[in-house]
Amino acid sequence: MLKSKSAGVTLFQSDLYETNSLVVETVECVLVVDPCWLPREVEExxxxxxxxxxGRRLLLLFTHSDYDHIIGYGAFKEAEVIxxxxxxxxxxxxxxxxIExxxxxxxxxxxxxxxxxxxxxxxxxxEQDGQRLVFGDMVLTGYVAPGHTDxxxxxxxxxxxxxxxxxxxSDVEFPYIYDNSRSYEQTLGKLELILANHAITLLVPGHGEVADSLPEISRRKAAGLAYIDNLRTAIAEGKQEDIERLIDGCAFPRNMAKFHRSNRELIEKELAETAGET
Structure with a gap:
């Protein structure tokens, strides 16, 4: 699973869905992020x-509650959970x-x-944007990020x-929207504030390859926003071919078509609810 190690950050990647887990070290703390998937991978x-x-302080961070990201929780029961x-x-x-x-x-x-x-x-x-948690020489700053999940x-x-x-x-996935497409856009919109307030050297997504440059981070943001906007527009205008064309060239089309269809159904529901309100 070990994919890379540098400057206190060790990246593990599962054979399933290119899912990333992290181990982050400072002098006083070790932080584990989303340990997953298979039993032997979690054990590694x-x-x-x-x-x-x-003897360092052990912390365990979960980025969200999708079962694939919390699946390794039981292997680190001594850790403090964030x-x-x-x-x-x-x-x-x-x-x-x-859990089911x-x-x-x-x-x-x-x-x-x-x-x-x-x-x-x-x-x-x-619970709020910009909130800091200090663990000795490790400082975590959080920003709530609904849209994919709540x-x-x-x-x-x-x-x-x-x-x-x-x-x-992610560089391998278009937006998977389980919560709300407007919330997803608002979450991506927080990048401007984050990049202005933090010196980012490495971005690690839940799935796919890391980004180690600001232009690449910005490109991924723009691609995500464009996908949502184009899908919403194509649905509103009833342009089926445009809807299907949005995932042309995606990495794993037989699987990803399901998520694209789910996104379509969610946005159709959102548009219907908005029309009903007016």
Missing amino acids: IRLYVENILA ASRAFAGKSEEERKAI DLRTFDDNYYLRRPYETNYPAVDHII DGLFTLVEPLGLFIAGDYL
């Missing part, structure tokens, strides 16, 4: 952390549905995990200049 990350921890207010505030019914998705995945592939699969208990909550979180790790984006700003 756990053993790596065990070998380097050396997440958004919306993540921590999920109802019991919502938590059970997420997780367990269904494991059942489908006969996967056995050496730890319990439960919804994470959150110790440190980020509980997403952008996190900046200083002094490393690391931007943890969750399921946004």
Whole structure:
């Protein structure tokens, strides 16, 4: 799984969906982000952390509550958990549905995990843009990031200049919108403020390759906004060919067509609701 290691940031990437997990080190802390997917992959990350921890404070950050991103929680039960207010505030019914998705995945592939699969208990909550959490020499600044899900979180790790984006700003995925397309646009709109207030040297998305330059980060933002705007326009104008053309050339078309169709259905519903209000 080990994909890269530099300047206190170790990147692991799963064989499934190019999903990224991180281990971030400072003198006083070790931060683990979204450990996933397969049992042996989670174990590889756990053993790596065990070998380097050396008595430092162990933190565990979840970018959002999609089951693939919380699937490794049980392997790090001694860690202090960080997440958004919306993540921590999920109802019991919502938590059970997420864990059911997780367990269904494991059942489908006969996967056995050496730890319990439960919804994470959150110790440190980020609930507003620009909120800082200080853990010794590691400072985390959070920005709430709804749109993909309603509980997403952008996190900046200083002094490393690391931007943890969750399921946004991917080079392999167009926007997957499970929550709200307008919220997704507003979340991407926060990049201007983030880039103005933080010296970013590395952006890590939930899936795909990292971005290590501001032009590339800006390109991904523009591509995401253009996809949503063009899809909304094509739906409003009833242009089926334009809708289908939006994912021409995507990396994994047989799978990604499902997410594109889901986006279409969500935006159709949003447009119908807006028309009903007027």
